[in-house]
């Protein structure tokens with residue numbers, strides 16, 4: 001019993017510890033981290049269609065872009081799409097989801113978080 005739980009815990013511990021050691025790069029973002037945002041070249045109506053689709057999927061935090069929530073401002077379709085695309089991507093990338101949205105999205109290695117609006121990153 002002791003050794004089987006150790007076998008289970010050890011990889012977990014390594015997962016938790018290793019990124020912290022290698023993540024000490026002087027305050028810059030870990031270069032391995034990726035967020036999904038809207039491509040600025042995508043027209044707003046296409047972004048809105050993608051937002052509407054993503055908000056129908058599981059675990060996409062669309063409440064955050066509602067009025068008075070942390071990610072409502074800036075109140076633009078592009079900013080709202082950034083948040084929703086990333087929320088979809090982070091929560092679906094390990095189960096077949098991607099950062100594509102018919103070409104409306106792209107990957108960035110810079111944390112898009114701003115003000116009180118936190119863009120989650122999940123490993």
Ligand SMILES: *[C@@H]1O[C@H](CO)[C@@H](O)[C@H](O)[C@H]1NC(C)=O
Pocket residue numbers: 067068
């Ligand atoms: C947002 O906050 C303002 C000011 O408190 C309030 O008047 C308004 O009803 C709120 N809107 C929503 C959708 O909660």
Ligand SMILES: *[C@@H]1O[C@H](CO)[C@@H](O)[C@H](O)[C@H]1NC(C)=O
Pocket residue numbers: 075076
């Ligand atoms: C947010 O943007 C929408 C669409 O442009 C607009 O109708 C609405 O009045 C804006 N809300 C605020 C609080 O600026």
